[in-house]
Amino acid sequence: MDWTAIGLSVRLAALVSVLLLVIALPIAYWLTFKRRRWTFLAEAVVALPLVLPPTVLGFYVLLAIGSRSPIGRLWTAWTGHGLAFTFQALVIASLVYSLPFAVQPISAAFARIDSSLLEASAMLGASSWRTFVRITLPLAKEGILAAAVLSFAHTLGEFGVVLMVGGNLPGVTRTISIAIYDQVQAFEYQAANQTALLLLVFSFLVLAAVYALQRRPWSVSPL
């Protein structure tokens, strides 16, 4: 059992889901409550990672952070080594890849809130911020939890993007899904089976927990 890879994957998934909540909340708020005529374009952009092959995403992320890109060069100047093929690169790639899994459940939860509740809050003198914190967020709890859990589970299972952007460096970017791939290639089928089963059971438990907490069937899905 490759505990290093498991630890790495869990750390990556945890960090990404926390960061995604921070990023996804304002995006979901803007998509739900501040709609303009062109909001549908933003929705399409957010949903892109759902339909793009991981290799396309990996390619563009690598292009954006590789040693020849402005971001990559800035990073190298700042830290002395490259940004691609590091744990941070995986975090960045995962943030892009799992973004719709965070934004959409939250956005859906926001949209389900009866607008008269928000109006009532406004009429009672609450600022937009106070309405958001005291009414919108508590009533969207389920969606926010689902967003955190889905991004966690999705990041845990990533393969293509991680492989392209991470370079499969043991202890640094060799996540559990890549470790399984390696084991299969080395004909270590039993080890691969064990690791894969672990991932399967864990993901199943996570999803079961999320759906158990939902009151409506299939109310949480990335689409």
Added chain:
Amino acid sequence: MSGATDVSETAEAGRTLTVTVRKRLSAAFTLDVSCSAPPGITIIFGESGSGKSTLLRTVAGLIEPDAGHIAIGERRLYNSAAAEHVPAGQRRIGYVFQHLALFPHMSVAANIEYGLAHLPADQRRARAQAVAESFRIAHVLSRLPAAISGGERQRVALARSLVTDPVVLLLDEPLTALDHATASRIIDDLRAWNAAHGIPILYVTHTHREAFALGDRLVFLDGGRVVATGTPHEILDSPASEPLARLAGFENLFDGVIVARRPDAGTMRCRLTGPGPGAGVEIEAPLAHGEPGDRVRLAIRAGDILVAVEQPRGLSARNILRGQLVSLTREGPTIHAVVDAGARFQVDLTPGARDDLRLGAGDHVWLIIKTHSFRIVSS
């Protein structure tokens, strides 16, 4: 004493809500309203789709009109000419939503205290307690909205808006979901509160009962426009025009021709004509302008017609018509009967009356109608 009157009039003017707004909602509907509401309850009356809620929302600041101005006394809330628009939260207006909009995840106490965030905790609690007691909901303060009755929820909604000491109160059909008994008690509470505080209250409804029970004044909306203002009695009981009569709920409308005028008696005889069965009964109606031969439209409420199963004698009513009961249908606490007495009359009865008289379709009955129950309406 005129000095005192001036002072109180000025005081009242200082608290009067004046509204002139125009808002185009769609190609088919534009709200175009000008009205004012002094301290006291002003009924905003009309059918669904007439613009009542829209009007309320512009006053609240939840909708920005296309043009106009809204003010409470001298204090301007909205003025398109000067591009002024005070945000909803700063208007100090209380709003009771049609479906109450109680925050489901907060206790009753938290709901009521929500608008008092600017006060220290002990003052918040004290004020909430006081208003809860005056609305008789102090015993449910710690419960969630889902755990209390419909009537209690309604009172929480009122308490939540009123605890903030608003300068105007807006109510959007607040009692539709309640049974009569509960609604009546809440109406009493509201009137008591109104008597004590004296702020303009706009009360949106489409039921006559509430309009008569609560309203000092009534503004009648139809198609986004004000078609009448006055007292509930003036508008709903004596509609000046046919559209108003229809809107005011006169179930019976007939075509007629003036047969003879009796100026000294203050009445005139008319023959009910027009298409439909039985165009030939003569009735006595209040005197109106017109000469024999002129066409008129007559309206009469179903509730103003009496039914007898024997030919009545010695009655003061001038109209006693013989007819046959065509149908009886029950709608809630009322029996709607259709009687063919030379014209088709809709008559409302209580179930008790129907049972006592043992009425059934096909029975021969007499209709008794006072002269002044007929209203002459212009088309």
Added chain:
Amino acid sequence: MTYVRIAALAVLVFAAVASAQPPPPALAVAAASDLQSVMPALASRFERETSGRVTLTFGSSGNFFSQIQNGAPFDLFFSADVDYPRRLEAAGLTEPGTLQPYAIGRLVLYASKASGLDLGRGLAVLTDARVRRIAIANPEHAPYGRAAVAALTHERLYDQVRARLVLGENVSQAAQFVQSGNAQAGLLALSLALAPALRASGTYVDVPAAFYPAIEQAAVVIRASSRKDAARQFLTFLGRPEIVQLLKDAGFLPPRPAAAAR
């Protein structure tokens, strides 16, 4: 304002995690997949001798080539094709003078026992109707894949069998296709055919060296490496006679002395 504070906290967490990642003190080796069976043993031996750590990443040489161009932090690159290290050297990405051939690879025709094929017929057996799928490494970026295509072309079989080729990401994945039964035969590295898993489930026959250009395998130290000394040490270690013998046993021919870079 609270939201800004939360966001700031998140950024700090990110930065903390980012900075709490010192480069692992191990020699990072990128190795061609055909070294899968022998490299782990060599690496542990080296680790025992030097009490240093070596991490191995296997893949196709072409893949590593692009990753290194993009700054992948490997210290040593063991390519299955001398061309890639030469190109890296030309681009100034390698430590000068460290380009070292370490083996010559050999291509074999491998068939699973279950397929019942008679490998005595050589490559021509691939036209047999029982051969539904033939596994080779992807010729786009894997040297063994290119060798396979060259051999098939040489025998004028390529067009015939082309539709039945399945491409592995690297030669190791191609071997895995055959071993799992998804392909009936494959053109693989000898080093992989000799691995226990494949030896047990099939047989192989050499593909004559004349059928394909020599698979000259060379290694090079990456210029951006911060462990160049350890890397050089490892290369020297590989030149030792007993290690060369181990490589021979594993299915590699010793490197041609004259094939060193100028």
